[in-house]
Every structure is written in structure tokens, then in C-alpha cells.
Amino acid sequence: NINPQRLWxxxxxxxxxxxxxxxxxxxxxxxxxxxxxxxWFKAQCEALGCTVSVDEVGNMFAVRPGRNxxxxxxxxxxxxxxxxxxxxxDGVLGVLGALEAMRTLHxxxxxxxxxxxxxxxxNEEGSRFAPAxxxxxxxxxxxxxxxxxxRLDRDGISFKDELERIGYRGTEKAGAHKFQAMFELHIExxxxxxxEKTMIGVVTGVQGMRWYEVTVTGQDAHTGATPMYLRKxxxxxxxxxxxxxxxxxxxxxPGVATVGLIENKPNSRNVVPGEVFFTVDLRHPDxxxxxxxEREFRAALEAALPPMKLAYEEKRIWxxxxxxxxxxLIECVEHGADKAGFAMRRMVSGAGHxxxxxxxxxxxxxxFVPCEGGLSHNEAESTSFDECAAGAxxxxxxxxxxxxx
Amino acid sequence: NINPQRLWxxxxxxxxxxxxxxxxxxxxxxxxxxxxxxxWFKAQCEALGCTVSVDEVGNMFAVRPGRNxxxxxxxxxxxxxxxxxxxxxDGVLGVLGALEAMRTLHxxxxxxxxxxxxxxxxNEEGSRFAPAxxxxxxxxxxxxxxxxxxRLDRDGISFKDELERIGYRGTEKAGAHKFQAMFELHIExxxxxxxEKTMIGVVTGVQGMRWYEVTVTGQDAHTGATPMYLRKxxxxxxxxxxxxxxxxxxxxxPGVATVGLIENKPNSRNVVPGEVFFTVDLRHPDxxxxxxxEREFRAALEAALPPMKLAYEEKRIWxxxxxxxxxxLIECVEHGADKAGFAMRRMVSGAGHxxxxxxxxxxxxxxFVPCEGGLSHNEAESTSFDECAAGAxxxxxxxxxxxxx
Ligand SMILES: NC(=O)NCCC(=O)O
Ligand SMILES: NC(=O)NCCC(=O)O
Numbered sequence: 001n002i003n004p005q006r007l008w009x010x011x012x013x014x015x016x017x018x019x020x021x022x023x024x025x026x027x028x029x030x031x032x033x034x035x036x037x038x039x040w041f042k043a044q045c046e047a048l049g050c051t052v053s054v055d056e057v058g059n060m061f062a063v064r065p066g067r068n069x070x071x072x073x074x075x076x077x078x079x080x081x082x083x084x085x086x087x088x089x090d091g092v093l094g095v096l097g098a099l100e101a102m103r104t105l106h107x108x109x110x111x112x113x114x115x116x117x118x119x120x121x122x123n124e125e126g127s128r129f130a131p132a133x134x135x136x137x138x139x140x141x142x143x144x145x146x147x148x149x150x151r152l153d154r155d156g157i158s159f160k161d162e163l164e165r166i167g168y169r170g171t172e173k174a175g176a177h178k179f180q181a182m183f184e185l186h187i188e189x190x191x192x193x194x195x196e197k198t199m200i201g202v203v204t205g206v207q208g209m210r211w212y213e214v215t216v217t218g219q220d221a222h223t224g225a226t227p228m229y230l231r232k233x234x235x236x237x238x239x240x241x242x243x244x245x246x247x248x249x250x251x252x253x254p255g256v257a258t259v260g261l262i263e264n265k266p267n268s269r270n271v272v273p274g275e276v277f278f279t280v281d282l283r284h285p286d287x288x289x290x291x292x293x294e295r296e297f298r299a300a301l302e303a304a305l306p307p308m309k310l311a312y313e314e315k316r317i318w319x320x321x322x323x324x325x326x327x328x329l330i331e332c333v334e335h336g337a338d339k340a341g342f343a344m345r346r347m348v349s350g351a352g353h354x355x356x357x358x359x360x361x362x363x364x365x366x367x368f369v370p371c372e373g374g375l376s377h378n379e380a381e382s383t384s385f386d387e388c389a390a391g392a393x394x395x396x397x398x399x400x401x402x403x404x405x
Numbered sequence: 406n407i408n409p410q411r412l413w414x415x416x417x418x419x420x421x422x423x424x425x426x427x428x429x430x431x432x433x434x435x436x437x438x439x440x441x442x443x444x445w446f447k448a449q450c451e452a453l454g455c456t457v458s459v460d461e462v463g464n465m466f467a468v469r470p471g472r473n474x475x476x477x478x479x480x481x482x483x484x485x486x487x488x489x490x491x492x493x494x495d496g497v498l499g500v501l502g503a504l505e506a507m508r509t510l511h512x513x514x515x516x517x518x519x520x521x522x523x524x525x526x527x528n529e530e531g532s533r534f535a536p537a538x539x540x541x542x543x544x545x546x547x548x549x550x551x552x553x554x555x556r557l558d559r560d561g562i563s564f565k566d567e568l569e570r571i572g573y574r575g576t577e578k579a580g581a582h583k584f585q586a587m588f589e590l591h592i593e594x595x596x597x598x599x600x601e602k603t604m605i606g607v608v609t610g611v612q613g614m615r616w617y618e619v620t621v622t623g624q625d626a627h628t629g630a631t632p633m634y635l636r637k638x639x640x641x642x643x644x645x646x647x648x649x650x651x652x653x654x655x656x657x658x659p660g661v662a663t664v665g666l667i668e669n670k671p672n673s674r675n676v677v678p679g680e681v682f683f684t685v686d687l688r689h690p691d692x693x694x695x696x697x698x699e700r701e702f703r704a705a706l707e708a709a710l711p712p713m714k715l716a717y718e719e720k721r722i723w724x725x726x727x728x729x730x731x732x733x734l735i736e737c738v739e740h741g742a743d744k745a746g747f748a749m750r751r752m753v754s755g756a757g758h759x760x761x762x763x764x765x766x767x768x769x770x771x772x773f774v775p776c777e778g779g780l781s782h783n784e785a786e787s788t789s790f791d792e793c794a795a796g797a798x799x800x801x802x803x804x805x806x807x808x809x810x
Contacts, residue, residue: 084671084676224754225755230596261674262672264667267668283629
């Protein structure tokens with residue numbers, strides 16, 4: 001059995017790397033805080049006798065040998081980066097839960113058949129560098145390493161420069177490292193488990209998601225001296241699209257549709273805005289409905305903007321199709337939850353996860369635990385001591401079960 | 406007669422202080438570029454034998470003696486600061502047109518009765534530090550110096566620190582410097598003069614204007630895992646208000662209503678926005694209608710936001726009531742335009758100007774010249790060689806006429 005206090009202490013200890021006044025974490029990928037938590041993680045794994053390697057996009061692999069080291073390892077992976085106003089659990093629980101499982105194996109002197117490893121994937125959040133799940137995507141062959149290297153944050157700084165700056169550009173080719181299966185423990189980030197008072201979500205797949213970038217161009221003009229009828233107000237155009245996108249989400253529930261990021265130019269109190277950049281996030285478990293949502297979004301742009309004398313550019317920058325996880329791993333999770341005596345239910349993830357890309361190259365699945373109010377990507381994100389412990393226990397059980405089979 | 410080429414050369418020369426790739430100027434108040442243009446302006450005035458003084462909020466006064474130096478000077482004033490994506494003429498023409506008038510007097514050895522002076526008012530734009538016309542407002546007793554000192558830009562840097570940093574915190578008390586009248590030459594910043602092919606706008610007053618700040622608070626949440634019905638989307642709330650404000654402007658034309666600045670938090674592609682800050686600018690020539698616009702704006706906040714489970718704070722941060730200029734100065738302008746043979750029309754300014762505050766403490770008026778397409782607060786702002794010259798000539802004529810009377 002895992003040690004819940006040790007797990008909790010590690011969660012609280014690492015929450016200091018980028019800890020915010022409101023009790024959350026701001027640990028954007030490839031920042032100094034990301035380097036700090038990576039260094040800490042590496043040291044902890046090495047203290048357990050693991051060998052830690054880093055690939056060319058910064059993914060970290062900490063391997064504990066088994067009885068038969070010809071076998072590819074069984075992986076437990078998630079991410080240590082966070083949103084700008086992120087919580088203490090999103091991603092972190094998956095890595096530190098895995099660390100706790102590893103510590104338990106070590107402490108008990110438990111010898112697995114196959115090696116067991118922990119993976120920390122780079123830039124899962126996609127907040128600093130879009131898209132999300134970038135480095136697990138490179139690992140799975142969805143993106144080239146160069147594509148990742150060229151991503152720029154909103155200040156124009158590249159993924160590659162930052163990866164080198166923090167000293168985590170490894171030499172191993174992304175994808176060269178092999179494992180036989182991956183389990184990802186994560187908080188649900190939605191309200192279902194809490195609502196149903198169920199401890200464990202057995203995740204059968206991930207919904208489809210698409211990201212877009214839109215630039216609306218009007219004309220900067222004086223707010224006092226420019227009559228209403230002469231304006232080309234880019235922010236007014238963007239406001240109409242923000243409403244249209246929300247309406248698309250409302251119409252296609254359980255699908256969701258959101259504008260999360262907006263930049264207004266010149267952003268001055270007495271200037272009619274001349275240019276607005278914003279991002280769109282559309283998701284649905286059914287790819288066909290997602291297609292319809294995309295068509296409706298594009299139709300909304302065309303219906304709203306040209307009549308307002310606004311030009312626009314729209315670009316789809318990311319598709320992550322709906323994913324189904326591996327049945328044999330799902331069974332290991334159910335077995336593990338059962339063994340630990342937790343209530344469980346199957347569910348589809350609304351959030352994207354590294355597991356969604358890894359499922360393309362290895363059998364993969366996920367374990368969810370509740371989070372208060374379904375709240376995530378928020379500094380107040382909260383998963384209890386017991387819930388964290390339950391997740392780590394089921395993760396360990398599932399890995400052992402898979403190793404036995 | 407003024408020297409149009411010399412005026413134009415000075416406009417182009419100073420446009421380099423903060424010059425942008427698109428041919429505009431970014432010379433935010435109290436920036437390094439502002440210091441550069443101030444240093445240049447001071448040197449030019451001193452070369453004409455003027456005495457340059459600076460008051461406690463950075464206003465600059467360059468006085469050329471007259472025959473009777475007991476008389477208070479006749480002032481010509483405007484501003485050298487610009488918007489973040491400003492043009493080459495807004496404000497600058499008023500100061501450099503005055504400089505050209507002064508150079509002409511100097512060159513001709515023309516002796517005025519009263520002293521004549523040029524004023525460069527600090528922070529007219531109000532883009533970096535709200536509100537606009539800040540230091541002319543202090544001069545006129547509308548604001549205290551401390552109020553000005555405490556203004557913060559969006560990075561939290563204070564007016565006072567920046568004023569000291571660029572070396573333009575003078576010792577003279579604001580308002581202590583006396584003048585008998587002020588003429589402000591400015592580009593129209595609207596479309597009327599161009600439409601009517603009229604060279605000179607004789608400005609009889611300035612419309613009323615009010616600025617507000619609004620913060621909408623919802624809840625950061627995951628865009629993928631948060632069902633539509635659980636969201637508290639602050640950006641969606643802001644979008645509805647942006648539309649409502651535009652509708653208020655449309656309804657009360659010739660009034661105008663605008664959201665110019667917006668800041669979204671945490672501004673991440675996969676986070677439902679939890680907090681949005683934006684500014685509102687309402688204007689109308691009739692104070693009573695402006696009251697109605699304000700009430701409608703507040704009603705729109707209340708009608709839209711609480712039903713979306715969004716909280717908000719709204720604060721009116723600035724009132725600048727409608728202003729009427731001095732009839733005797735208006736006559737001098739008409740006389741001056743007539744003498745130079747230019748078509749003219751009376752008009753009310755849609756933009757705020759330092760003249761609006763100065764009118765409280767001295768007889769004041771303004772002279773407008775056309776700008777292409779009525780476009781201002783835009784890097785493409787354009788007033789022709791001939792129009793700039795016409796403005797400076799009428800300014801000089803009006804000052805001489807006033808001096809004679
Ligand atoms: N789990 C998680 O928050 N992933 C970020 C990618 C996304 O779903 O937007
Ligand atoms: N003239 C001018 O652009 N003034 C700025 C103040 C305003 O917003 O009207």
C-alpha cells in the first residue's frame with residue numbers, strides 16, 4: 001500500500017515551485033519554475049535507484065529495473081507544467097502519484113517482472129506554447145521535433161530556446177524510448193465523479209478537440225471624433241464571435257466551445273480597436289458533431305464580420321481526434337480499483353491528456369479522481385488527501401496487475 | 406507669413422522620436438521618446454531666445470518677450486505625447502505649428518505687445534495614464550498634483566516616478582504660470598472638414614465625456630471538462646457589454662460609446678476566462694443625453710451580468726463636462742482665417758483637448774485642420790503639407806489679432 005502522507009507532502013513541497021498567493025501554481029512549461037520541479041523530480045527518482053533520461057523535446061523517463069530487463073517498461077506518466085493560474089493537482093498528481101507508487105515498490109523491495117518507469121511529458125498544457133500535449137505528440141509521431149522547436153509563446157520566444165535555456169534538451173530521439181503500456185493518473189477536471197460520489201473514473205477515451213486562431217482587422221480610430229457609422233471596430237466584431245461560439249457550445253452539448261485568449265490592439269481607452277486576435281477551442285466526443293460545430297463557427301465569422309466592414313483570418317492550428325483507450329489496460333484499472341475497494345465508473349475525458357497521443361503508439365489508459373466542484377485550470381483546484389491517495393493506490397494496483405498478466 | 410517647408414521638416418524630424426514602421430509615432434507620455442522630443446523642443450525654443458520653464462507636472466512653457474512684459478503672455482499650446490499607435494499630427498501639429506509661428510515672429514523681428522508663448526502639456530492622450538488631459542487638468546485646478554503623481558500605467562508604474570526619471574519634474578507650481586489667452590491648433594480627428602472641403606474648423610466647444618472602468622468576475626475553469634451549463638465566463642459577459650455599449654452609441658448619435666481597452670485573465674486558450682477588465686468611453690455634446698447614456702450603460706451591466714452568475718465592479722473614473730470656448734478668441738480665429746483666405750466653419754470637437762480644461766482658467770479656443778478620412782489615433786493619420794501650413798498661419802494670425810486688440 002502506498003503512503004498517503006508521503007504523497008501529500010510531495011504535492012505540497014513541489015507546489016512551491018511557482019506557488020501563487022491564491023494557493024495555486026504558475027509553472028508554465030520551460031520556465032525557471034519548470035526547471036526547478038524537473039531537477040527535484042530527477043533527484044527523487046535517482047534516490048530510488050532509477051535511471052533518468054531526457055529526450056530531444058525534454059520528456060523525462062525514470063526507469064526502475066525489473067526481473068526481466070529485456071521487457072519494455074510499464075510506464076506511468078503525466079506532466080509537471082501548469083496553466084498561468086493553475087492548481088496544485090492538474091498533471092502533478094499523475095507524476096507524483098507515480099513517484100509514490102515507485103517509492104512504495106522500492107520501500108517494499110517489490111520486484112516487478114518488467115521494468116517500471118515514470119514519465120514527465122513536456123508542455124502538456126499548451127498554454128504557453130500551443131498546441132497542448134506537444135511533446136507527447138512529438139513522441140507519438142504526430143508532430144516533428146522541429147515543429148515543436150518552432151512554437152513561439154505570445155512574446156515570440158521559441159520552445160527550442162527555452163528548452164535549451166533550462167537545460168532539458170536531451171539527446172535521445174523522441175519516440176525511441178519504448179514502453180509496453182502507459183497508465184496516466186489525473187484529476188477529472190469536471191464535476192461528474194464528485195456529483196456521483198464515486199472515487200475512481202475509469203477512462204475509456206478522450207473527446208475530439210480542435211483549436212483555431214482568428215485575427216479580426218478593422219481600423220484604429222478616435223473614440224471621441226469618429227462617428228458610430230464610420231467605425232470598423234474589431235473588438236465589437238470579436239465580441240459577436242465570442243457570443244456565437246458560446247451559442248455553438250450551448251447547442252451541441254455535451255460539446256463545449258470557448259474563446260479563452262484575446263489580445264486587443266492598440267488597447268487604449270480612447271482608440272476604437274483596430275485589430276483583435278483570439279483563440280477558439282471546440283470539443284465534442286463525436287467527430288461528426290465536431291465537424292458541424294466547426295462549420296457553424298466558420299459560418300458565424302462570415303455572417304458577422306464582412307457586414308461590419310471587418311476583415312478576418314482564421315486558421316485551424318490543431319486537431320486532436322477522439323481517442324479510445326486500450327481495453328486490456330482499462331481492465332487492469334478496474335481490477336485495481338476493485339482490489340482497493342473504491343466505487344468507480346467508466347467515463348470519457350473532456351480534457352486532452354498526453355495519454356491521448358500515447359494511445360497511438362502503445363496501449364494506454366487513464367485513471368481519474370474527483371476534484372472539488374469540477375474545478376480545474378483554477379488556483380482553487382482541490383483534490384483531497386484521500387482522493388489523491390486513492391488515485392495513487394489504483395495506479396500502483398493497475399501497474400502490478402498489468403505486470404502480472 | 407509662416408514657412409510651410411520649415412514646419413513640415415520639423416514635423417518629420419520629430420516624428421523620428423518614437424517613429425513606427427507603419428509611419429506613425431509611439432511616444433507614450435513620460436517615456437524615453439517623450440524625453441527626447443521635449444529636449445529637442447526646449448533647444449529649438451531657446452535658440453529663438455525664449456525662456457523655457459517646467460512646472461511640477463512637466464508642463465513646458467517657452468516665453469518670447471513682447472514690448473510690454475507686464476502683460477501676461479498669449480499662449481499657443483498642445484501636446485507632444487501620442488497614442489501607442491498614434492499618428493504624426495495629433496497634438497504635435499499644435500506645438501510645432503506654434504513653434505513655426507514663433508520662428509516667423511523671430512525671423513521677421515516682429516515685436517508683439519504682450520509676450521507670446523508655446524506650451525507643451527503633459528499626458529494629453531491619457532492612454533498610458535488615465536485620464537486624458539491630465540496635466541492641463543492639474544494646471545486648471547481640476548486635479549491636484551498628487552492625484553496626477555499617483556496615476557499608474559497598466560504595468561503599475563507611477564506618473565511621478567516616470568516624470569522624475571525623464572527629468573521633467575519642474576519646481577514651478579502648476580497653475581502659477583499665467584497667460585491671458587490660449588489658442589490650440591489641432592487636427593480635427595473626424596471627417597467633417599474633409600467632407601465639406603473646408604480648410605479651417607473654428608472650434609466653439611468640446612463635447613462632454615466620461616470614462617469608466619469595469620471588472621467582471623466569473624470563474625477560471627477548464628474549457629474541455631467544464632460543461633456549458635456550469636460556466637461563469639467573464640469574457641462572454643464582457644462581450645455582451647461591448648455590444649450593449651456600441652448599441653448605446655448607435656442610439657444616441659451624434660454621441661459615441663466605445664470599449665477601447667480589455668484585459669482578459671488568465672488569457673489561456675484552454676481556460677474559461679475568470680476575470681475581465683475593460684474601459685468604457687461615453688461622449689455627447691449634450692450633458693443631459695450623456696446622463697441617459699450612463700444610466701443605460703449601468704442598466705446593461707445589471708441586466709446582463711448577474712443572470713450569468715458574474716459579479717462586476719464599475720467605477721466612473723473621469724468626467725469632462727461639455728465646454729464652450731471664448732467668443733472673443735473665436736472671433737480672432739475667424740479673422741485670422743479670413744485674412745489668410747481660407748474657407749472655414751464652426752464646429753464642436755468630438756475629441757478632448759487641453760484647451761477644454763484651460764478654458765476654465767483663461768479665455769481659450771481651438772483651430773482645426775482636416776485629416777484624411779477623419780482618421781486619428783491611427784498610424785496612418787494624415788494631414789497634408791498645405792493643411793499643416795494653413796493651420797499654423799491661422800494660428801499666427803489669430804495670436805497677432807488678439808495681441809492687437
Ligand atoms: N488536462 C489538461 O488540462 N490538458 C490540457 C489540454 C486541454 O485539454 O486543453
Ligand atoms: N485629442 C485627443 O486625441 N485627445 C485625447 C483625449 C480624448 O480621448 O479625446
